[in-house]
Amino acid sequence: MIRLEGITKVYPIGKRELTVLNGIDLSVEKGEMVALMGPSGSGKSTLLNLLGCLDQPTAGSYYLDGREVSRLSSGELAQVRGQKVGFIFQSFNLLPRLSALANVELGMRYCGGSDRRRALEALTKVGLAERVNHRPTELSGGEQQRVAIARALVKTPPLILADEPTGNLDSRSGEEIMTILTSLHAEQGVTLVMVTHELNIAHYCKRIINLKDGQIVTEVKL
Template sequence: MIRLRDITKVYPMGKRELSVLNGVSIDIQQGEMVAIMGASGSGKSTLLNLIGCLDTPTSGTYHLEDREVSRLSSGELAHIRGKKIGFVFQSFNLLPRISALANVELGLRYSGGGDSHQAMDALSRVGLADRFQHRPTELSGGEQQRVALARALVKNPPLILADEPTGNLDSRSSEEIMSILTTLHSEHDITLVIITHEADIAHKCQRIIYVKDGQVVSEETV
């Protein structure tokens, strides 16, 4: 599913360069649930951006579903994101003036279309079918994150990338989100990659990849 080889990412900083990733090689199989852990500034979010085709590496190769994507144009990368990848972030990124259902429908905009029935099904999968008319301001933090998760799921992508999905939630809501993610992973063969700094969240995954100073330093099978 995901194969990274000798990935580097360097950002120009005036006359200097900032090296964020240094020779990262990772394999993630179809249907795996993997956590990437590391301290702030370790490079884990940059790594997720590369896996999610939001950015491209300075050097190295990235194959997604056996396609080399590390040198594609921005338009080609956008097409892959629209069809293949669902994103969940620490910030819910919901539009406050429209309903939960309408927010989920936005996830269909770049995937070739769909309808409200598909969006309602996604809300049902996260246990929010009865709240479809509510606006984000009428929902709890945990419910808002479930709407964001439904938006990521609505196009049925083979890959879900979650960047600190429980970072803004209390412990109960965090448990609910991880329970939903675990169920979706097991029932739908979704490949799930979670960025987290919380060990208890990481240990709900099948494998943990530890990143430090832009390098993979170890892995752990849970």
């Protein structure tokens, strides 16, 4: 599903250069559930952005679903994001003016058009069938994240990327979210890569990758 070869990312900071990722080689098979861990500044968020085609590497190759995507134009990248990647963010990133249902429909907006029935199904799957017309501000943090999960899943992408999905939630809501993600992963066989710094959350995954200073230091399979 994912194959990274010598991925390097360098940011210019003034006249100096900051190497955030330094020669990452990584493969993730279809249907895997992987946790990325590491101290802040280790490059895990940058790696996730690269995996999600929000950013492009300075050097190296990235094969997503068999296609080399590291040299695509911004329009082609947007298309890849729309078709292959579902994002779940730490701060949910729902549009505050839209209802839960409209937010989920927005997930399909840029890949073939919206479908209200599928959006309702997705919300039902995350247990929010009763709250489809609520605005994000009328929902709890856990509920908002469930809407975000429905939004990511509604277009049935092969790859889901989650950036600290439980980081803004209390531990009970966090566990609920992880239960939903694990069961969706089990049911739909979707590939899931997740950044977290909570070990108990990482333990929901079958494989934990530790980053430090832009390099993979350890890899644990559970």
